Amino acid sequence: MSEGRIIEGVYVGWDNIRECFSLDPAVSHLNHGSFGAVPIGVQRAQQRLRDEMEANPLRFFTQGLVDRIAHTRRHLAGFLGADPDGSALVGNTTTGVAVVLQSVDLKAGDEVLSTDHGYGAVSLAIQRECRRTGAVSRVLPIPLAATDEQIVQSIRAGLRPGRTRLLVVDQLTSATAKLFPTAAIVGVAREHGVPVLVDAAHAPGMLSTPVAGIGADFWVGNLHKWAYAPRGTALLTVAPQWRDRIEPLVVSWEQESGFPARLEWQATLDYTPWLAAPAGLFTMRSLGVDRVRAHNAALAAYGQRVVGDALGVAPADLPDPGGPGVALRLIPLPAGTGTTIDAARALQARIGERLAAEVAVMSWNGRGWLRLTGQVYNAADEYERLGARLPALLAQR
Numbered sequence: 001m002s003e004g005r006i007i008e009g010v011y012v013g014w015d016n017i018r019e020c021f022s023l024d025p026a027v028s029h030l031n032h033g034s035f036g037a038v039p040i041g042v043q044r045a046q047q048r049l050r051d052e053m054e055a056n057p058l059r060f061f062t063q064g065l066v067d068r069i070a071h072t073r074r075h076l077a078g079f080l081g082a083d084p085d086g087s088a089l090v091g092n093t094t095t096g097v098a099v100v101l102q103s104v105d106l107k108a109g110d111e112v113l114s115t116d117h118g119y120g121a122v123s124l125a126i127q128r129e130c131r132r133t134g135a136v137s138r139v140l141p142i143p144l145a146a147t148d149e150q151i152v153q154s155i156r157a158g159l160r161p162g163r164t165r166l167l168v169v170d171q172l173t174s175a176t177a178k179l180f181p182t183a184a185i186v187g188v189a190r191e192h193g194v195p196v197l198v199d200a201a202h203a204p205g206m207l208s209t210p211v212a213g214i215g216a217d218f219w220v221g222n223l224h225k226w227a228y229a230p231r232g233t234a235l236l237t238v239a240p241q242w243r244d245r246i247e248p249l250v251v252s253w254e255q256e257s258g259f260p261a262r263l264e265w266q267a268t269l270d271y272t273p274w275l276a277a278p279a280g281l282f283t284m285r286s287l288g289v290d291r292v293r294a295h296n297a298a299l300a301a302y303g304q305r306v307v308g309d310a311l312g313v314a315p316a317d318l319p320d321p322g323g324p325g326v327a328l329r330l331i332p333l334p335a336g337t338g339t340t341i342d343a344a345r346a347l348q349a350r351i352g353e354r355l356a357a358e359v360a361v362m363s364w365n366g367r368g369w370l371r372l373t374g375q376v377y378n379a380a381d382e383y384e385r386l387g388a389r390l391p392a393l394l395a396q397r
């Protein structure tokens, strides 16, 4: 893994790739999944755009910005296997979810179906939209070890045609690091006439062309997690039959232009994250997209094994993401540890402070889990150090 690569014209080898990020070298950054990390070359690309904006704000906003945004969207959509004319840039997955929820015209008695693997803030958004409209939120339990077939069966059995107005599923779950058989789920929902929103927050940069072949009514994913884009960059794709009905959260000057410009132009905002996002893809391509993905997934799996072993977890009890390429891995914590959101957050902070390791601690279905990630800037010894020190910290309580 020491072969050199070019990033924004600078030759680097994998061995010093960490220097291409601003990350604090005193800390092991083992939670890329929550907020990503922006390579310095991408930060610089964004800064150049900010310099241009500040040199002449009026010109920046009024001459060609809508077209530059459209150009960026085409670039990002191509990378994801999405239809560029059927996609819109949005600030983040949470925003994309909110846009969809308010556009599907929920009514009293309708139901929004989701699973117990869904992201917490997305569940809150569903609950609020249901309160506002009189619809009902129903959450389907899916066992962590469920096979693809079992997941599809559960969802098929859970749909209530005529009542279920929207199904919300994750492509790759956050709390449980599990790949869902999204295309098959969408197929089943379509048979029953139920529209599907795919929360693909982690998919861009982690899964190969994650939109292609899914066929969802709505799909939204973050470029700012695994595709090295500046924060505030996500893509929402919308099936043709919905494009005239989808409404932005904020009405602004492009409202009459229809989809996607009406979603993308959100008044005076900093649009430089979007315009710099192709530099993130360039970084990934320079390193080798498949090579980055394979490296990240292999490192996360190694970390799971090492830390799992340190905590006395048998390999068979380490959850498998259910497919290749996933750079998020779970390790069960000892019984009674991190079982509530508050306890999980407190433990995560304690690991950060005492062990100089940033990790995700998740509580899911009454059990605490450690979630580790792998990235190009990580090395095997970071997981080994965590494994060596974590048992003593957990024993302190």
Ligand SMILES: Cc1ncc(COP(=O)(O)O)c(C=O)c1O
Binding pocket: 033, 034, 092, 093, 094, 095, 118, 119, 121, 122, 170, 172, 173, 174, 199, 200, 201, 202, 222
């Ligand atoms: C599955 C899932 N959905 C939604 C989100 C929210 O993403 P954002 O904060 O960028 O809106 C996340 C963030 O981690 C996530 O993991």
